[in-house]
Amino acid sequence: MCKGVKPISQRQNKCFICMCRENYSESSEKLSKNYKNLQGLSRHETLIHSNYNIPRVGLIPQPFEAISEFKKTLVFLIQNKLKNGYQERKQHVNAPCLESLFVGTFHGNIKRYSPSREYYYCIFSGVEAYETLSQIFKDPKWSVREYKNQQQTWVVLVSQDTNQIQPEMVIQWRRKKIKDEANHVSEAGYIFLSFMIDQIYY
Incomplete structure (x- = not known):
């Protein structure tokens, strides 16, 4: 490794x-x-x-309060994509994020870390993924948004059709860089989330 x-x-x-x-x-x-x-x-x-999947050595741990606030922000960003009457099932979220904040939030669930490419990769799929992410986000309703007339929009992590590829939530952290003609480099860490959504009518 x-x-x-x-x-x-x-x-x-x-x-x-x-x-x-x-x-x-x-x-x-x-x-x-x-x-x-x-x-x-x-x-x-x-x-x-x-x-x-071992994070980079030397990361400064983030305070508990900062990680908790970041988790709330992620839930907000996910909920913001759970629209009523959406047009696209595939949804994407990205936001600036410190590497140490990502590791502090998803430690124990990081599937891969690439030192050369500077990215982390997590994947959540299946019935148990709802509970796993509920524990990570500290919010049991992170994946559903309620609307009038008993309508709900959900993050889809499981499919009853065994012939289809199971839906999943992919969460990544990557470092983005910009280099101009004067060779000045600016960079920032970003978190990226991609997932499928669906709507239920009762």
Whole structure:
């Protein structure tokens, strides 16, 4: 499993190394395979370490109050997509998000972390996913919005049709960067959510 991405001689040699947390040491670094670019290292991660999910070392934990407020914000953003009379079943949400805030919210449920691409990936599907996300968000009604005349709009995480691919909620964190013609770089972490919705009439 990869510990992280370490450039050798910074930008001079443009060489990257994948460091295993279990057996990496400064003395063993020279024995590790080097990659000339991030594409090569990314392929290595995908093929060899596709289940790696240990967050980056050195993240500063967020206060409990900040994480709780962030969870409420996520529920609001999801609820805002549960429209009455929607036109698209597939919904997307994105918002600025600190890496440490994402990890503090979804720790224990991160399916994959890619050090080279700087992204985290979570996936929730099936009946049990409703309860899991209810516990994460601390809100048992995060997935449903009530309307008049006994109408409800839901986040769909399970399908009765076994011949179909089961619906899922995918939650990711990625770092977005902008580089202008003067080589000035600005960056920010973002959270991305994608999910299916449906409406029920009673």
